[in-house]
Amino acid sequence: MIDGLLFDKDGTLFDFRISWGGWAAGFLATLARDGDHASRLGSAIGFNSATLTFAPDSPVIAATAADIAAALAPHLDGISLDDLTDRINETAGSAPMSEAVPLRPLLEGLRARGLRLGVATNDTEVPARQHLASHGITDCFDFIAGYDSGHGAKPGPGMCLAFAASQGLQPSRVAMIGDSRHDLQAGRAAGMRTIAVLTGIATAADLAPLADAVLPDIGALPGWLDQLG
Numbered sequence: 001m002i003d004g005l006l007f008d009k010d011g012t013l014f015d016f017r018i019s020w021g022g023w024a025a026g027f028l029a030t031l032a033r034d035g036d037h038a039s040r041l042g043s044a045i046g047f048n049s050a051t052l053t054f055a056p057d058s059p060v061i062a063a064t065a066a067d068i069a070a071a072l073a074p075h076l077d078g079i080s081l082d083d084l085t086d087r088i089n090e091t092a093g094s095a096p097m098s099e100a101v102p103l104r105p106l107l108e109g110l111r112a113r114g115l116r117l118g119v120a121t122n123d124t125e126v127p128a129r130q131h132l133a134s135h136g137i138t139d140c141f142d143f144i145a146g147y148d149s150g151h152g153a154k155p156g157p158g159m160c161l162a163f164a165a166s167q168g169l170q171p172s173r174v175a176m177i178g179d180s181r182h183d184l185q186a187g188r189a190a191g192m193r194t195i196a197v198l199t200g201i202a203t204a205a206d207l208a209p210l211a212d213a214v215l216p217d218i219g220a221l222p223g224w225l226d227q228l229g
Contacts, residue, residue, distance in 0.1 A: 024045070
């Protein structure tokens, strides 16, 4: 019943809070004039630098680098929106990612079932590939796309449809797996199954209306697949 699995990256393959809290604090510190300015910048993107936590509507969770830059730009002088976006992308690529579960054995097990695997992220493609490579899992995926890869950003269905087309799959036989409403909306718009995981910021109550199943993390995928028969 399922021929392919398409994963979001941040909050799905990698635990969101652990991976991005430290990055945000460090990045904002490079932009800020002082501690108060850093706090104001954090508020602009829904980030609390004291607790390293994100608000549910933070653009860091599911939006693009350009969206994050647009939220920060009104609070900064002397840097263009394009330059700020570039700085976000450059530093994001080196952000230390924390695996939501041990990824290599899980992904190899899914491939052994004959499944095609892909990544569709609202990150840009270059840092996304850097994150996957740093964990030695790039070769586990048949398709990797960011919002700048030519298919659009989520919640649009472009990346989902591009994955299915590139692998010769029917969208109805693909599951989109993610931790945000954007991920699930993209999958639904593409005609895919949608699987929510709780390794991001959103709660089960936030995601359940858009999900065919809500799992604690992607480590539960083999069991979900087994239940399909």
